[in-house]
Amino acid sequence: MPGEFNAITDVPGVLVGHHHRLGRGWATGATAVLVPGQAVGAVDQRGGAPGTRETDLLAPENLVQRVDAICLSGGSAYGLAAADGVVRWLGERQRGFPVGTRPFEVVPIVPAAVVFDLPRSDWGNRPDATFGYAACEAATAGPVAQGTVGAGTGAQVGSLKGGVGTASERVGEFTVGVLAVVNAAGEAVRTGTGEPLAADHAEPGEFGVARWPRRAVDLGGRAERKDLNTTIGVVATDAELSKAEARRLAVAAQDGLARAVRPAHTMYDGDTVFALATGARPLTERAGRLGGEHEARRAAALDGLCSAAARVFTRAMIHGVLHATSAAGLQAYRDLWPEAFED
Numbered sequence: 001m002p003g004e005f006n007a008i009t010d011v012p013g014v015l016v017g018h019h020h021r022l023g024r025g026w027a028t029g030a031t032a033v034l035v036p037g038q039a040v041g042a043v044d045q046r047g048g049a050p051g052t053r054e055t056d057l058l059a060p061e062n063l064v065q066r067v068d069a070i071c072l073s074g075g076s077a078y079g080l081a082a083a084d085g086v087v088r089w090l091g092e093r094q095r096g097f098p099v100g101t102r103p104f105e106v107v108p109i110v111p112a113a114v115v116f117d118l119p120r121s122d123w124g125n126r127p128d129a130t131f132g133y134a135a136c137e138a139a140t141a142g143p144v145a146q147g148t149v150g151a152g153t154g155a156q157v158g159s160l161k162g163g164v165g166t167a168s169e170r171v172g173e174f175t176v177g178v179l180a181v182v183n184a185a186g187e188a189v190r191t192g193t194g195e196p197l198a199a200d201h202a203e204p205g206e207f208g209v210a211r212w213p214r215r216a217v218d219l220g221g222r223a224e225r226k227d228l229n230t231t232i233g234v235v236a237t238d239a240e241l242s243k244a245e246a247r248r249l250a251v252a253a254q255d256g257l258a259r260a261v262r263p264a265h266t267m268y269d270g271d272t273v274f275a276l277a278t279g280a281r282p283l284t285e286r287a288g289r290l291g292g293e294h295e296a297r298r299a300a301a302l303d304g305l306c307s308a309a310a311r312v313f314t315r316a317m318i319h320g321v322l323h324a325t326s327a328a329g330l331q332a333y334r335d336l337w338p339e340a341f342e343d
Contacts, residue, residue: 003168006206007144008177010168011236013037013278016179017139018150018164019131025122027328028074030082031150031164032135033179033234036095039276041067041111042246046254049228050270051114053080058274060243064109068095069136070234070274071112072151072181075126083112085132113272115183116228117154120328144179147323151181154328156229157261157321158187159219161330165320169308173281176308178253180233182320185268186261189321192216194337196321198260198314204340206315207322213337230270231257233316235309241277245302250275252306256313273313 003010013035020029043058053071057064071086073079087108090096096106118126135150147163148155155162162184168177182188189196194213196202204212235253250273257271258264265271284298322340326332334341 001170003170003175005143006168007166008033008168008179008234008236009141009144011175011177011238011278012280014177014236015139015141016144017135017137018145019134019138020150020153022148022153022327026125027120027154028117028125028127029150029153030071030073030127030131030135031181032086032132032139033070034136034139035068035276035278037278038066038068039278040065040241040243040246042243042250042275043111044247044250044254044273046265046271047269048267049230050272051077051080051230052272053083053112054109055111058111058243060247064097065243067109067111069110071110071132072232073112073114073127073131074117074151074154076114076116076118078126079114080112081129082127082132083110085129086110086136088129089133089136111274113232115151115155115181115230115232117183120154146319148325148327152320155181155183156330157182157184159191160189160321161324161326161332163320163324165316165318165323167312167315167319169312171304171308174237174239174305176235176237176305176312178233178235178312178316180231180313180316180320182231182317183229184231184261184264185229185266186263188261188317189333191219194340196318197262198318201259201311201314202318207318209340213340215337217336229268230272231261232272233313234274234276235313236276237305238278238280239305240279240282246275246277248302248306249309253309253313256310257317259314260317
């Protein structure tokens with residue numbers, strides 16, 4: 001069952017902020033996912049065209065264990081500059097990896113990934129450090145804006161407008177939440193019916209839809225060819241995980257991505273999923289922790305979280321498509337199949 005907001009912010013301690021520009025030659029933005037108490041971080045990257053920053057440090061064998069934020073942005077490689085603004089915002093608040101004796105001597109740890117949305121804006125209009133800083137300023141707990149916002153402002157999925165989507169699920173005493181920026185080369189919807197490809201994995205009622213449409217739409221020449229794409233996102237949990245265990249969560253979330261778009265992980269996609277584990281709740285009790293019985297219980301508990309990560313990522317992607325509004329010459333699902341949202 002989803003949490004209170006059906007959003008990644010249902011994981012206590014996770015905040016989300018968006019900043020974007022839309023109109024007058026702009027259709028792009030950035031999204032910051034903040035963890036003020038830090039979180040164990042990991043990443044899984046698929047596809048042949050990634051645009052990322054600070055991902056090597058998330059390998060289990062490397063020094064830094066915890067991150068302060070994740071930055072997601074439009075603008076392709078140019079948009080990685082948005083992470084500079086997130087770093088500056090955190091540094092001003094003395095949040096980061098300590099490298100000196102004084103409180104302000106820190107290096108904020110901010111892995112980042114970008115989507116390719118350059119055709120949506122005039123050339124030269126792309127996120128910079130001011131976008132990342134503003135996204136941090138806007139970050140809050142509670143409901144998360146979805147659709148044509150933040151890093152999803154210029155997103156495209158197949159023939160349709162893409163966008164930001166989020167969802168969550170309770171797994172026993174734990175919460176798993178996802179935020180996804182849906183910008184894939186593959187289609188997310190059967191254009192012959194209006195039914196999401198992942199309809200078998202989600203109930204229409206969650207999305208404000210009484211039933212999925214059964215009507216074909218001829219997109220004609222409205223669908224713009226687009227060979228460079230990426231779906232990026234974050235899966236978060238309040239469980240206490242190691243970096244290796246958190247990476248398994250990110251790996252599983254990629255399965256949810258593959259359920260929602262076809263094809264997935266192509267040479268033209270840079271699909272990247274970050275994982276955050278705040279550690280608020282122990283994954284298993286610590287009694288007998290060195291024995292095989294404890295290891296078996298821990299593996300089973302982790303497996304439950306991974307299964308949920310795949311389900312929640314799928315639902316978040318559907319939310320991103322259904323909440324998107326037409327922009328920058330791209331038709332949105334809700335405009336092509338308005339009957340889906342009628343009582």
